[in-house]
Amino acid sequence: MSKPYLRPYQKPQKLSDYPLGTASEAGYLVTKNSGWRNERPIITDACINCLQCYLYCPDGVIFKTEHGLDIDYDFCKGCGICEKICPKQAIKMEVE
């Protein structure tokens, strides 16, 4: 499965850009979680594409690409589960 499409979100510039109450068209993710992270996972060349990290990532931020796997750092919280689960130690945690 590839990463779901996110609609581009423009932060409101003036008060009238905000909706009335809490009613607005769905499908926008307006908050990123990257600030929660102390360390970021890096997928190295040792990756054999076994997809264990893809299956275990609690936030679903690891996604398939044409060349293997990639990580959506906007929403990765740096928990490190991918590093622990990787059978080839192909994922390294790097301090932010």
Add this chain to the structure above:
Amino acid sequence: MTKAFLSGNDAFAEGVRLACPQVISIYPITPQTTVVERISEMVEDSSLKSELIHVESEHSALSCAIGASAMGARTFTATSSQGLLYMAECLQYASGGRFPIVMMNANRSTALPWNIYGDQRDSLSQLDCGWIQVYVEDAQESLDMALQSYHIAENPLVSTPVMVNLDGFVLTHTYETVEIPSQTDADRFLPPFQTENKMSLDNPKNLAFSVGPDNNMEFKYIQHKAMLDSRRVIEETDAKFAEIFGRSYGGLTQGYRIDDADYILITLGSITGLCREVVDELRERGEKVGLLKLRFIRPFPSDDLVAALESAKAIGVLEKDISFGYEGTVYTNVNSVIAKNGLRLETYNFIAGLGGRDISRENITTIFRHLQTGGQHVNFIGLGVTIDE
């Protein structure tokens, strides 16, 4: 127009019938019960075509009204005291969601000690919940404000729920002659409810989403601004009401003999009538006293207060409330306006009527005496025993 002999609750129910809410969710509690009984009878005999939902608690009553309002329906619910406190969580959902629900609250003491009689501690404890709060004086004003409240709440500039407060028993259960407007006039006054803030198959939306630190403060500022803007809408609504029905309440406050008054008593709710009589008595003796009825406390009528009080020597706030460890909350609010505007006058607080304690003509005369002679700032009126020092 017809005339009828109605209690405050009955009169409010007649106002609700004229407003024709599509959904009414109710849970009974003394002294609100008779308003939901009357409305149930109206739905039963089809003189009110509304979906009446008997729910299992006050929390559900307001949640149900929120759900119905989110479908674009005009909604009504009513509560009192512990019931209001039980729906406290939902109060903020309704105001934050900008759902223009109208709710009647029968002002009643809160436990413990358990008590079913009237005071204003229930609603005043919820001043910060984002609802417009109005306090009415008599049965006619109850009916009229049921209609006016929808007109205010549903204005797109406002989109804020309104809580109409009736003093428990002394107003909810006291019978008076009341004029009931015709449905034709009521329809002329109150247009059908229309909003974009609703679920729709044609235009699907997320409702009640979360907003993090990035945007949350803007939502709260917008809510605050809508409440400030509602002051103008309240005045326009009162003017339109006067044009169609011939009755006006003066908007956010209503002064009585205040133009040249040195000593002004501020009241809210049903005690105003008796205070007005005492003002007349003292005026006959040549005393320059006056009265200011605080009709709305949210939004707070800051400008009206400054205009009414600026030439007074001393003012008093009579309220059925105590914020334990400080003073009456209305007094705190009034003092803030006086300080911000640099008015030079003495202010006194009179805490009375807690748990349904009677406020007598003599009590009110004593209060005006206190304004004239000065003394302690915060006073408990009508304590039955001496205070042990």
